[in-house]
Amino acid sequence: MRDSTSSSLPQALISRSALAAAAAEGVSAGGRIADLRRDAWGHGLVGVALAVTAAGAAAVLVDSQAEVEELALEGIQGVSDGTVDVDPTVLYGLPDAEGALRTRPVMRLAGRVLSTKPLKAGDAVSYGYTHRAVADTTAALVTGGYAQGIVRALGNAAQVEVRGALRPIIGRVAMDVCVVDVGQDSDAEVGDEVTYFGGSGPAGPNLARWSRVTGLTVGELITVAGAHAVRGWEA
Numbered sequence: 001m002r003d004s005t006s007s008s009l010p011q012a013l014i015s016r017s018a019l020a021a022a023a024a025e026g027v028s029a030g031g032r033i034a035d036l037r038r039d040a041w042g043h044g045l046v047g048v049a050l051a052v053t054a055a056g057a058a059a060v061l062v063d064s065q066a067e068v069e070e071l072a073l074e075g076i077q078g079v080s081d082g083t084v085d086v087d088p089t090v091l092y093g094l095p096d097a098e099g100a101l102r103t104r105p106v107m108r109l110a111g112r113v114l115s116t117k118p119l120k121a122g123d124a125v126s127y128g129y130t131h132r133a134v135a136d137t138t139a140a141l142v143t144g145g146y147a148q149g150i151v152r153a154l155g156n157a158a159q160v161e162v163r164g165a166l167r168p169i170i171g172r173v174a175m176d177v178c179v180v181d182v183g184q185d186s187d188a189e190v191g192d193e194v195t196y197f198g199g200s201g202p203a204g205p206n207l208a209r210w211s212r213v214t215g216l217t218v219g220e221l222i223t224v225a226g227a228h229a230v231r232g233w234e235a
Contacts, residue, residue: 010111010144012229018104023055031086036060042226099205108198111144126171145176149225161195161203
C-alpha cells in the first residue's frame with residue numbers, strides 16, 4: 001500500500017447553486033412550508049432555511065421550539081408542527097426510485113483515497129473475504145464506512161465515482177473505510193476525491209441504488225450520511 005497522510009472523515013458538501021435553484025423550483029410550484037426536520041435532512045438547518053426563505057417560502061418545519069427560536073434570530077419563521085408543501089425530493093435534489101432527478105443533488109458525499117494496492121486474480125478483500133478479484137486489478141482504500149452512513153449492505157453491491165467513472169465497492173464495508181476496485185490500469189492516486197452520491201457526474205443518482213440495496217428510504221440514507229460526515233460548502 002502507498003502511505004496516506006489523511007485520516008479525515010467523508011465530507012457532506014452542500015452546493016450553494018444547487019440549493020438555491022432547488023429552493024426556487026420548490027417554492028415556484030406553490031410550496032409555502034419546507035421540511036427542515038432532522039437538521040434539514042442532514043444538510044444543515046440554518047443554511048437551508050436561509051435559502052428557502054430567500055426563494056419565497058413562508059416558513060420551515062423543524063423539530064423543536066429551540067430551533068424555532070434559533071431561526072427567529074435569523075428573521076426566519078420556524079414552526080414545530082404543520083403541513084409541509086414544498087416537495088423534499090425537489091428541495092434536496094433527491095432521485096426517485098428509478099434514479100431520475102428533478103433538480104440537481106444539493107449534497108455530495110465525498111471521501112478520499114487513502115492508499116492503493118495491486119490485486120492478483122484470486123486475491124481476497126476486506127473482512128471475511130466476501131470478494132475475490134476475478135482478474136488482476138487495483139484496489140483503493142477510501143475514507144467512509146458504516147459509521148458515516150455507508151451501510152454495510154453496500155459492500156459488493158454499489159459503486160462510487162473515481163476520476164469521472166463509476167467503480168464498485170468490493171468486500172465488506174468497515175467502520176470508517178471501504179475498498180473500491182479502481183481497475184488494473186487505474187491512475188487513481190492517494191488523495192483523489194471519491195464521490196459516493198450527488199454531484200453532477202455519474203454518481204449523482206446513486207442514492208436510488210442505495211435505497212434498493214438497503215431497504216432504507218433515500219431520505220433516511222441522506223440524513224444519516226449528512227449527520228455523520230464533515231459538512232462543507234461548494235459552488
